[in-house]
Amino acid sequence: xxxxxxxxxxxxxxxxxxxxxxxxxxxxxxxxxxxxxxxxxxxxxxxxxxxxxxxxxxxxxxxxxxxxxxxxxxxxxxxxxxxxxxxxxxxxxxxxxxxxxxxxxxxxxxxxxxxxxxxxxxxxxxxxxxxxxxxxxxxxxxxxxxxxx
Amino acid sequence: xxxxxxxxxxxxxxxxxxxxxxxxxxxxxxxxxxxxxxxxxxxxxxxxxxxxxxxxxxxxxxxxxxxxxxxxxxxxxxxxxxxxxxxxxxxxxxxxx
Numbered sequence: 001x002x003x004x005x006x007x008x009x010x011x012x013x014x015x016x017x018x019x020x021x022x023x024x025x026x027x028x029x030x031x032x033x034x035x036x037x038x039x040x041x042x043x044x045x046x047x048x049x050x051x052x053x054x055x056x057x058x059x060x061x062x063x064x065x066x067x068x069x070x071x072x073x074x075x076x077x078x079x080x081x082x083x084x085x086x087x088x089x090x091x092x093x094x095x096x097x098x099x100x101x102x103x104x105x106x107x108x109x110x111x112x113x114x115x116x117x118x119x120x121x122x123x124x125x126x127x128x129x130x131x132x133x134x135x136x137x138x139x140x141x142x143x144x145x146x147x148x149x
Numbered sequence: 150x151x152x153x154x155x156x157x158x159x160x161x162x163x164x165x166x167x168x169x170x171x172x173x174x175x176x177x178x179x180x181x182x183x184x185x186x187x188x189x190x191x192x193x194x195x196x197x198x199x200x201x202x203x204x205x206x207x208x209x210x211x212x213x214x215x216x217x218x219x220x221x222x223x224x225x226x227x228x229x230x231x232x233x234x235x236x237x238x239x240x241x242x243x244x245x246x
Contacts, residue, residue, distance in 0.1 A: 041177070042177050045177035046177055048174075049170050049177070050170060050174055053167045053171065053174075054167070056166050056170070057162070057167055060162060064211075078225060085229075086232065086233070092169075092173050092197060093240060097176055097189070098182050098190060099182070119177075146221060
């Protein structure tokens with residue numbers, strides 16, 4: 001396709017992924033959201049998630065199919081892609097935007113509760129860090145096992 | 150591109166990851182969900198679990214049966230495929246999540 005090799009396609013995927021992530025972050029800052037208007041937050045979060053999707057997808061596929069890079073780099077690309085995927089698989093439960101009836105009271109409207117309890121990725125402080133540490137430890141354990149076999 | 154187990158697994162991997170992240174993202178776009186308005190949660194769950202299903206199938210098939218992939222890569226794919234499957238059984242496919 002257009003004379004592009006697998007390596008170029010994977011590189012374009014990584015570029016698009018990281019670019020979408022930062023465009024999403026910029027949108028969140030340029031169009032700040034409030035209790036009345038949350039479109040900035042919604043669009044920004046969607047773009048950030050799609051960016052992460054492209055990035056993870058490119059890293060994992062790159063770790064399998066790219067031929068003309070160093071073998072260690074290839075494995076590293078695959079493992080880091082899988083770590084991101086693992087973190088977001090577990091973390092996706094923290095990224096839900098569910099407003100239960102207990103969060104809406106006489107003093108708090110639905111809009112205020114929606115704004116107050118929107119997931120920002122930091123609902124439980126540092127939740128990514130905890131899973132990242134577990135993921136890295138598991139990868140090292142599996143890597144040792146693979147090397148022994 | 151030839152249609153063989155390796156290429157189909159790689160297409161499945163890419164598609165599965167994109168659908169999964171789309172499922173997380175669509176929750177923000179449609180949300181928030183409340184007790185009387187559950188559509189964001191329903192749509193998000195359908196996409197997330199469909200993506201994860203395609204992804205886990207592709208990883209395990211690639212790890213076991215695909216030819217033309219290096220041995221280390223195949224073992225890593227298989228191990229992570231099983232881990233993701235267990236995560237889904239234990240966390241994501243519980244009703245209400």
